[in-house]
Amino acid sequence: DTGVSQNPRHKITKRGQNVTFRCDPISEHNRLYWYRQTLGQGPEFLTYFQNEAQLEKSRLLSDRFSAERPKGSFSTLEIQRTEQGDSAMYLCASSFVGADGYTFGSGTRLTVV
Amino acid sequence: AQSVTQPDIHITVSEGASLELRCNYSYGATPYLFWYVQSPGQGLQLLLKYFSGDTLVQGIKGFEAEFKRSQSSFNLRKPSVHWSDAAEYFCAVGVNAGNMLTFGGGTRLMVKP
Numbered sequence: 600d601t602g603v604s605q606n607p608r609h610k611i612t613k614r615g616q617n618v619t620f621r622c623d624p625i626s627e628h629n630r631l632y633w634y635r636q637t638l639g640q641g642p643e644f645l646t647y648f649q650n651e652a653q654l655e656k657s658r659l660l661s662d663r664f665s666a667e668r669p670k671g672s673f674s675t676l677e678i679q680r681t682e683q684g685d686s687a688m689y690l691c692a693s694s695f696v697g698a699d700g701y702t703f704g705s706g707t708r709l710t711v712v
Numbered sequence: 713a714q715s716v717t718q719p720d721i722h723i724t725v726s727e728g729a730s731l732e733l734r735c736n737y738s739y740g741a742t743p744y745l746f747w748y749v750q751s752p753g754q755g756l757q758l759l760l761k762y763f764s765g766d767t768l769v770q771g772i773k774g775f776e777a778e779f780k781r782s783q784s785s786f787n788l789r790k791p792s793v794h795w796s797d798a799a800e801y802f803c804a805v806g807v808n809a810g811n812m813l814t815f816g817g818g819t820r821l822m823v824k825p
Contacts, residue, residue, distance in 0.1 A: 603755070632812070641716075641802050641815030642756070655812060690755055699763060700746060703755035 603704035605691050611710045612681055619677045620707045624693030631674050632701060633666055634690040635659065642690055648674060649696060681711045714739040714805045716816035724822040725793050733788040733819050735803030744806040745786040746813065747777055751799045759801075762786060773797070798823045 604623040612618050624631045630649050634642035645664070646656045650671035660666070663681075668674040678685055688708050694701035715738045725731055737743055744763050748756040760771025767779040777788045786803060800820050804813040 605755075639818075641804075641818050642813075644812040644814070647812065657812075692756075700758050700761050703748075703757070705753075705755040708753070 603691055603693050603702050605689075605704040605707050607707055608705065609708045609710075611712060614683060614711055615680055617677065617679045618681060618709060619675050620689055620691075620709075622674045622676070622691030622693075622704060624673070624691070625702060626672075627695070628693035628702075629671065629696055630694045630701070631668055632692040632694075633674070633676055634692065634703075636688040636690055636706070637686075645676075678709075681709075683711045685709060686711045714743065714807070714814045716803050716805050716814055718801075718803055718816035718819050720819045721817070722820045722822065724824060726824045727795050728792050731788075731790045731793045731797070731821070733801050733803075733821070735786045735788065735816060736784050737786065737803070737805045738784065739805055739807075742781075745777075745779060746804040746806070747771065747775070747786075747788050748802045748804060748815075749773075749799050750802065750818075756802065759788070793821075793823055795823045795825065797821060 606621045632647040633645040636642040644657050646666050648668040663679045666676045688706040690706045692701040692703040717736045746761045747759040750756045759775050760769050762769050762779045770776050800818045802818045803816045806813045
């Protein structure tokens with residue numbers, strides 16, 4: 600078990616471009632979460648999946664953001680038409696249903712220039 | 713909605729000294745409470761959690777935390793700090809163990825030799 604894996608670790612993109620991040624959870628975990636963390640702040644919840652179903656979305660997840668977990672395993676987070684305000688660390692985490700806490704990945708740092 | 717306040721943005725302690733990091737939460741029912749640690753450029757590692765039962769909980773790396781319902785607090789303590797403890801510490805509250813967490817703004821700990 601290699602833990603929660605996120606790729607890429609770093610992404611620099613020009614404003615207006617689309618970006619996609621990938622998260623591979625711990626294999627037996629059926630819940631997967633996305634959080635966003637801006638510099639000097641705590642993580643903020645974006646969305647989570649149970650298996651392939653997206654169960655909750657924050658209002659932070661504007662219509663430029665979309666997340667998928669098509670087969671209940673890995674997940675992707677896409678940001679369309681990136682803005683400078685999207686620059687942040689995007690964290691993924693996974694857990695069992697009913698587990699006591701979850702495991703975070705190392706994150707993908709996005710810089711929009 | 714729940715919220716978390718970490719009143720101290722920065723704390724500096726000498727190596728070997730004791731440490732207490734403050735966390736206050738707002739939530740109507742009995743919360744699920746967590747402390748996470750984050751090293752620069754990394755994801756979050758769970759230090760300890762409280763769900764119910766004994767209000768003094770032990771975690772990894774010699775940390776402990778005490779849940780005080782009357783004060784809506786969940787302060788993190790360590791009797792003797794090591795240089796490797798320098799990091800950012802986040803307190804979080806959840807409605808239950810598996811759903812979204814609300815994080816505080818974090819406390820950055822620096823350790824003087």
